[in-house]
Amino acid sequence: MKYTYLLILLACSLNVYAQPSEYTLESNKKLVVEFYQQVLLQGNISVIDNYIGDVYIQHNPNLPNGKEALRNLIKSFPVKKPGDRPNGEIVRVIAENNLVVLHVKHYSWPQPLGGAIVDIFRVENNKIVEHWDIIQAIPDKPKNNNTMF
Numbered sequence: 001m002k003y004t005y006l007l008i009l010l011a012c013s014l015n016v017y018a019q020p021s022e023y024t025l026e027s028n029k030k031l032v033v034e035f036y037q038q039v040l041l042q043g044n045i046s047v048i049d050n051y052i053g054d055v056y057i058q059h060n061p062n063l064p065n066g067k068e069a070l071r072n073l074i075k076s077f078p079v080k081k082p083g084d085r086p087n088g089e090i091v092r093v094i095a096e097n098n099l100v101v102l103h104v105k106h107y108s109w110p111q112p113l114g115g116a117i118v119d120i121f122r123v124e125n126n127k128i129v130e131h132w133d134i135i136q137a138i139p140d141k142p143k144n145n146n147t148m149f
Helices: 002-018 022-041 045-051 067-075
Strands: 052-058 088-096 099-106 115-124 127-137
Touching: 022 045, 022 067, 022 088, 022 099, 022 115, 022 127, 045 052, 045 067, 052 067
Parallel strands: 052 127
Antiparallel strands: 088 099, 099 115, 115 127
């Protein structure tokens, strides 16, 4: 009986440590939001190493893995001048375990009216190490009156 109690206690304590704390969720959200605002919306490639891990797995089929591919992508964007508005805005942020999901409104891409983007980032040791995305153009004439945001 004593060993059964110890096993139950151990299993319960492991479950507590397996769940991320609210602090971890909030720090992961903060990391991803800062990265997105500075790098993707403002085009500041000088801070990529602050946010992206040495291993960066990319699930967008149009991009290779790694930080250099991300740098090259950002370099291909039109150059932003001081005072230029960002390319878009983060509409909502969701975090679960080590994943952070952003729902983003881009102002002018992939079509002139912009796009709705869902980016999913995996965070490990306070660095972004993996990325998925889904991109949908905002249509000229939607079939309903619902907003995409």
